[in-house]
Amino acid sequence: AQKITQTQPGMFVQEKEAVTLDCTYDTSDQSYGLFWYKQPSSGEMIFLIYQGSYDEQNATEGRYSLNFQKARKSANLVISASQLGDSAMYFCAMREVPAGGTSYGKLTFGQGTILTVHP
Amino acid sequence: KAGVTQTPRYLIKTRGQQVTLSCSPISGHRSVSWYQQTPGQGLQFLFEYFSETQRNKGNFPGRFSGRQFSNSRSEMNVSTLELGDSALYLCASSLGTRETQYFGPGTRLLVL
Numbered sequence: 001a002q003k004i005t006q007t008q009p010g011m012f013v014q015e016k017e018a019v020t021l022d023c024t025y026d027t028s029d030q031s032y033g034l035f036w037y038k039q040p041s042s043g044e045m046i047f048l049i050y051q052g053s054y055d056e057q058n059a060t061e062g063r064y065s066l067n068f069q070k071a072r073k074s075a076n077l078v079i080s081a082s083q084l085g086d087s088a089m090y091f092c093a094m095r096e097v098p099a100g101g102t103s104y105g106k107l108t109f110g111q112g113t114i115l116t117v118h119p
Numbered sequence: 120k121a122g123v124t125q126t127p128r129y130l131i132k133t134r135g136q137q138v139t140l141s142c143s144p145i146s147g148h149r150s151v152s153w154y155q156q157t158p159g160q161g162l163q164f165l166f167e168y169f170s171e172t173q174r175n176k177g178n179f180p181g182r183f184s185g186r187q188f189s190n191s192r193s194e195m196n197v198s199t200l201e202l203g204d205s206a207l208y209l210c211a212s213s214l215g216t217r218e219t220q221y222f223g224p225g226t227r228l229l230v231l
Contacts, residue, residue: 035219043207045222091162097217105152105167105216106175112161 003027004092004110011115013082020067021077021113023092029053031097034075035107036066039089048090051075082117089114120146123212123223131229137198140226144191144212150174151193152220153185156207165208168193169216197228205230 005024013019025034036048051059051066059066067076079086093107124143132138144151153165164177168187185195191212197204207227211220 037222042224043209043227044224045209045211047219047221050219093162105150105169105213105220106164106177107152107154107162107211107220108164109154109162 003108004094006092006110006113008113009111011113013079013115013117015084015117015119016081018078018080019082019115021079021090021092021115023075023077023110025073025075025092025094027073027094027096029096033095033097034066034068035093035095036064036075036077037091037093038086039091039112041088045091049077079115084117084119087115087117123210123221125208125210125223125226127226128224129227129229131231132200133231134200134202136200137196138200138228139194139196140208140210140228142193142195142210142212142223144193144210145221148212148214148221149191150213150216150218150220151187151191152211152213153193153195154209154211155179156209156225157203157205162209165195167216174216200230202230204228 032053034051038046049061049064063080065078089112091112092110126141150169152167156162167175171187182198187193207225209225211222213220
């Protein structure tokens with residue numbers, strides 16, 4: 001079963017507008033972390049934002065915010081005031097912490113959403 | 120502070136050869152993870168190292184191996200290369216296994 005689902009293969013947004021990239025996840029663990037990364041055409045994965053499963057407030061980092069709805073198992077990324085440099089592939093990822101587990105480093109990624117910002 | 124560095128950045132090999140990729144983590148980071156990215160399979164976890172010990176391994180054949188040195192630098196090795204091993208190999212480092220992972224620029228491997 002797919003653990004991270006990004007249903008939007010591609011998204012288009014006008015410069016200076018806001019855009020929401022969808023992410024739903026599936027886990028039976030109580031403790032987990034959700035991440036968003038940006039991958040420009042150069043290939044490097046750039047960390048954007050993190051949300052812990054026990055965090056009550058939605059995470060924000062500058063123009064990025066994470067709309068975390070735990071009951072719906074969704075962790076959507078909101079980019080405000082889009083810029084041309086935001087054009088890239090965006091990945092949602094999850095780190096699970098199984099009960100009694102000792103390893104926390106493995107990230108499971110979604111298939112990504114290609115965002116194109118038009119001038 | 121310097122980011123994660125990976126060498127080489129690009130590599131062309133032929134089937135049956137072996138390859139070693141190197142990753143230097145951010146200074147002070149002790150955990151290193153490796154991922155393979157292909158158009159068909161997306162991003163897949165290979166392994167995770169912490170304090171020179173492999174803590175977790177993904178679902179890859181034994182041809183894929185790795186190690187971590189006392190200075191936290193890590194190498195991964197792929198023996199008997201197959202065409203399907205062509206991919207972008209990404210290394211990520213973090214302070215510990217519970218911390219945010221920061222990725223390097225990747226090594227693009229092409230197997231002919």
